[in-house]
Amino acid sequence: MNSGVWKEVGCAKLWNEWCRTMDTVHLSPTDAFCVFYQLKSDPSVFLCQCSCYIAEDQQFQWLEKVFGSQPRKNMQVTVLTCRHVTEYKTSESTCSLPSPFLRALKTQKFKDCACCPLLEQPNIVHDLPAAVLSYCQVWKIPAVLYLCYTDVMKLDLVTVEAFKPVLSSSGLKCLVKNIPESTEILKKLMTTNEIQSNIYT
Amino acid sequence: MASRYDRAITVFSPDGHLFQVEYAQEAVKKGSTAVGIRGTNIVVLGVEKKSVAKLQDERTVRKICALDDHVCMAFAGLTADARVVINRARVECQSHKLTVEDPVTVEYITRFIATLKQKYTQSNGRRPFGISALIVGFDDDGIPRLYQTDPSGTYHAWKANAIGRSAKTVREFLEKNYTEEAISNDSEAIKLAIKALLEVVQSAGKNIELAIIRRDQPLKMFSAKEIELQVTEIEKEKEEAEKKKSKKST
Numbered sequence A: 001m002n003s004g005v006w007k008e009v010g011c012a013k014l015w016n017e018w019c020r021t022m023d024t025v026h027l028s029p030t031d032a033f034c035v036f037y038q039l040k041s042d043p044s045v046f047l048c049q050c051s052c053y054i055a056e057d058q059q060f061q062w063l064e065k066v067f068g069s070q071p072r073k074n075m076q077v078t079v080l081t082c083r084h085v086t087e088y089k090t091s092e093s094t095c096s097l098p099s100p101f102l103r104a105l106k107t108q109k110f111k112d113c114a115c116c117p118l119l120e121q122p123n124i125v126h127d128l129p130a131a132v133l134s135y136c137q138v139w140k141i142p143a144v145l146y147l148c149y150t151d152v153m154k155l156d157l158v159t160v161e162a163f164k165p166v167l168s169s170s171g172l173k174c175l176v177k178n179i180p181e182s183t184e185i186l187k188k189l190m191t192t193n194e195i196q197s198n199i200y201t
Numbered sequence B: 001m002a003s004r005y006d007r008a009i010t011v012f013s014p015d016g017h018l019f020q021v022e023y024a025q026e027a028v029k030k031g032s033t034a035v036g037i038r039g040t041n042i043v044v045l046g047v048e049k050k051s052v053a054k055l056q057d058e059r060t061v062r063k064i065c066a067l068d069d070h071v072c073m074a075f076a077g078l079t080a081d082a083r084v085v086i087n088r089a090r091v092e093c094q095s096h097k098l099t100v101e102d103p104v105t106v107e108y109i110t111r112f113i114a115t116l117k118q119k120y121t122q123s124n125g126r127r128p129f130g131i132s133a134l135i136v137g138f139d140d141d142g143i144p145r146l147y148q149t150d151p152s153g154t155y156h157a158w159k160a161n162a163i164g165r166s167a168k169t170v171r172e173f174l175e176k177n178y179t180e181e182a183i184s185n186d187s188e189a190i191k192l193a194i195k196a197l198l199e200v201v202q203s204a205g206k207n208i209e210l211a212i213i214r215r216d217q218p219l220k221m222f223s224a225k226e227i228e229l230q231v232t233e234i235e236k237e238k239e240e241a242e243k244k245k246s247k248k249s250t
Helices: A056-067 A127-138 A157-162 A164-168 A182-191 B019-028 B079-100 B106-119 B167-177 B186-198 B224-249
Strands: A006-012 A034-039 A046-050 A077-084 A101-106 A143-150 B034-038 B042-048 B064-066 B071-077 B131-138 B144-149 B155-157 B160-163 B208-214
Touching (some): A077 A127, B034 B144, B042 B071, B106 B155, B131 B208
Antiparallel strands (some): B042 B208, B071 B131, B131 B144, B144 B155
């Protein structure tokens, strides 16, 4: 996010039992749990990066604060989230699933096609992504949620690349830049997380 | 239905797979790349150095280990498993020397390591070793050897091979570039090993470790400076080759 393309415009701080820090008043920017960015080249595009758990009783207030109590109708929302493949309920064996894979859920107002199959029953979406989608359905905002089922606990290159079809969706197509070194840049971002592990040499 | 047949190592799946062994081979792919080359008078082992944490002592993160004066090995995969295998192999080398008063042959110690690995694929409650090893050295007859073992306990002799992450890319490079000419002299064999690693290693010479054994000489580890020199030479040769190409086309 510090590539210079996005501008940080706000953050939402909250505390619940899942938070690791006790002091919510003096949170540093890296502690801030939900950070909002605005695309410099197109100020109508906002991005929210949420890296904490938002409890059920806090979700409604979070949504009110973020979308406002009277949300605008002419916006479109895309939610990206991940889940472990063992939580995917299916009659197939998990070993035959092509992890990582994408599934989508969309609101009634979202008229375009999702770029992957829709989430089959009895699977459900949890936590904040579900809250955002429900809110958008209630307020008739076109929204789509892309859920990636992955078989690793930490984010890695293969999981991130599973989201690539999303870049060709109608909502995000205009924002996509064709960078030939995109794979290299992604690799670099992923490998910075791997340095500390001594398990493998 | 792999999920039912990968819990215990001793169980075959209906289609004949030992899933734990195959999963161990995936663990090997998580280790950084190692390449081994058998030259005419030299054997070369090159490895991609893992980036160490700031406060970590770099000397304790070793991928290339001597098993005896004339044999050394590089591994890829689980660090702790490698430590156990290397210790056992080292003890076996000395035990052999004391018993029969001859140093081990490269094939003997490779077979020992491979047998050890195989035992762990056929025991209750134990998992296979998650490492592949490249074992190089010279026998008493002066012939250079390169062997590769994998978690299943198989071992084979190779002219050149790679293990670990991106091993496939390096192996394809070696298949194209391993020629009699390329290994005709020692420095060419060393350059071939470095070139192979440069295919997959980022930031060139700083992340490469190299070891060689020449006939009747002990193991030599290259210093960072020596590797940088080699890398600079390789880059010069590349530039000159490209200049010649562009001259020819004009």
